[in-house]
Amino acid sequence: MTQPQNNSAGLVESKTMAQNPSNQASIAAKPALGNDIGGLAYYSTQWVFVDLMKQGSEWITQNVTPGGPGNTQMIDQIPLDENGYPLELPFIAPDGTPQRVITLTGNPSYPSGDYILLFDGEGEIEIFGRNLSYRQEGPGRYRITRTDGDRINIAIVKSVKGNHIRNMRLIMPGFEDNYAEQIFHPLFLERLQPFAVLRFMNLMNTNNNQVITWEDRTRTDTYTQARNGYGMAPEYIPQLANRTQADIWINMPHQADDNYIRELATLLKQELNPDKKIYVEYSNEVWNGQFRQTQWLYQVGCDNPDTFVANQGNNDWGIAGCDDFLSSVNFHVQRLARIAEIFDEVFQENFEDRIIIVAASQAVGPYLSEQLLERFSNPKLNPQGYKPAALAVAPYFAFRADRAEKVDENITVDELLDLAQEHIETRVLEFALQQKQIADKYNVALIAYEGGQHLVPRPMQRQTQLTQTMIEANRHPRMGDLYREYLKNWFDTVGGGVFANFSNVGTPTHFGSWGVLEYQDQAISEAPKYQALLDIIDYLEQKAGVN
Template identity: 25%
Template structure:
């Protein structure tokens, strides 16, 4: 659950991940769990491995789509000697520029677009891309970036060849020259070697599908841009330093404002049609995060589409938003606003979250014609309730919902509508905290650069922090008859705020998660969760570039096929998921 936007968010991160580095009494893990292969699974306790997908952006190194236009950046206006004039670009309903603004200074203008940049090993130098488009006008690669622009083999097609940086950046220098509404649109940007895939109708990069295919469940939290709050018109609410998240102004998000396959880009949310297509391609269960302010109609129509188009052999996990307990995110502020609007100023936001999660669950169960948990045989839909890993007791109000009454004044308990109780499973030893900086800098003076002491600290964090917390939450889940799952897990360290300009500190943490010893730590963390009674272990990032903001992903770019972290996850999927696929 990386947070990129505010200083407050960064300070919240260590709490939200539950990465306490003080010793917590608990059962000691076996040597095999820390230093070797995991124990044999208990066949009576099904255990599965899944993964989240990294967010869609021009800097993403995952390159999930054949058409890179879908992950490109926002349009911006350029003038001579000015990269971005900050002038507004008028767009049609699908996000294509209607016209090029005329500057007040009388200077000529172009519209720029970053398609791929600063994406680590995904930026392949001297690579050719086929760019197709509809409409009238002129489109070319940005000359300032050393790109070559060549004529394509078909009308309204060109070839751009990247320079040594491997970046793809385009500019529109003319659009709709005759004023007939025939502006440039439906731009497609496809790597030349993948163009046959595009012509066959492929949406997904085959290499991306190959990397995620072993996982039993795919969570779409970042693909759905869940940690943003979208207004009723589909625009994104923004943080204000004076007001914070003005949640009460967001309104409710209706089905008509959802992302669509025909949108110019999917960076404000990947359409449900595309997510379902990926699940059908990989034969994985899906985990969808409903927007915190979605109307009942939005939830109902989303569920209907999934019911009608998802392979009936696949299951669905449904979660309201993501980490609604986390004040670094706007959904917590929205939940507080809704709780106080409905139940008064002393209402609790976590209780509202539990109630609304149950209501969302009721809608999904109704659409799939399945009973809530305990009221009949289990179906395909699993309703998820999540809480913070390190904050014992926070879970109670959302499970009990003491103020929630039906129309007859009878109490309704949120837990009666849930199937799964979810926490994070990050491991970390406080290396991300400013209080630990002096110790880490001292470690770096060791002959090995400090890695052995860091690895030992990570091992102890799994043994002394994660394992007992898994057991605590497993016990709470059993008390309510719920399955314990993680919604995110993995290596949880990132550069402390005070060291953001210290590249050596960042490089140390990046190198740490590349160490071969991390393989066994990944296994140990998952095994600690399984021994506590966990049933579904969800890795967080699968393909993403490491930085000072964190090394969240198991692979660093789409062209990387192996790493200690990825190898550990594949080992776990091989051991546990294959059996589940045969049972499914």
């Protein structure tokens, strides 16, 4: 820990605050490219695990007999074991209707071939989907042959009480003999291998997260790792990082108690390779009102006497007498300082060499950045004098706000890319330079928690010409050129440090074209954004003199 000093005004000031950047800040300031990993879902085109049950949907309940709604939504009434498997099926609903449970797995992006379903216990399984056949090969074992199909849907129709169906695994072709050791799909690992830092925000389902205690977390043997509001088991974080030899960037759930933080820190100390750094951020975009964590922070910031600020004109959520914006900033600082203290207690002499505390702000909000960093000097919020090593923003590019009227159904791909280039060279660069000045003022690194293109139609409509134009713009070779220019601006002109691209793999839709790969096995020659990232990694290595 950097020992605090009290200045004449009674403010806590760390030794590094007004002198040289800390060791942690120097680490974060080194130019490096990271990647945000996409979230887990049965419909995702990202092949995270070789066991597809780990990406399967949460249970859907249906009537055993044909007919009725697609989801009777009775899973909360069915007794489950500690890993989420029904203790007995069919379950008899209050109206007397027998219920079964279904999980959805896979999608058309997955390879054809033989998938092996394994499970323990006794009962009756039904498997259905397009272009597939299956046969039982023994107790708890089915072979499913899939050819250019869609999902593999698995229903538990009957599960015997006392020996219920559990420990379900759906193994991708070629991994039956080593799925327990392989865990992650080799191509998933290969395509992450070039990146220096992996951010786990989406894999851990940070936005709208429901985790409070360590006991709330998903376990490695929970029936799916894709539980909404919980994310995957934290135990998989060091396992994935160790296989890719990457530093990690974690987002602490906004409601997580001190024991959760301590248990996670302890897990990472014990399991992560000891030469790897850990970037620690509190939740994600706690200024962004579309997320529940922001609404929660506004409320607790106003409720907490230590973080409460009387209304000064920022009363976004109508909390009587409270400046909910500044109160939420205070709570952010207080909680991040406490998180730093816990990690320091766990990592002890390795804290300054390995832990990068990240204060995340809004790319176009220099005022927020200033308020956030300044408040770490407040002893009421930060009695131990911890300070962040880095200010993080998300400097996305799309088009300038004053050009929005040009972005309609009639715009062409080239015209859209012209606007994107203009945005990169003006507003994006201007705001990034402002943020760098603020970071320098407080002797912290400027890094990017997310970034890349942000072309999203307004309003978000599924089948429109504008949606298609934006998708085609993301596929155009010029988009790769824009990424190269944009990232060189960040590293060379702005002087930014670690930059985490958003994101890894994802299908382009009217919600955005976030993935630099559209599907896991996409040819790199057809993925201009991914190729541009590889080019920038080579560029940074050459600049650093790495052979």
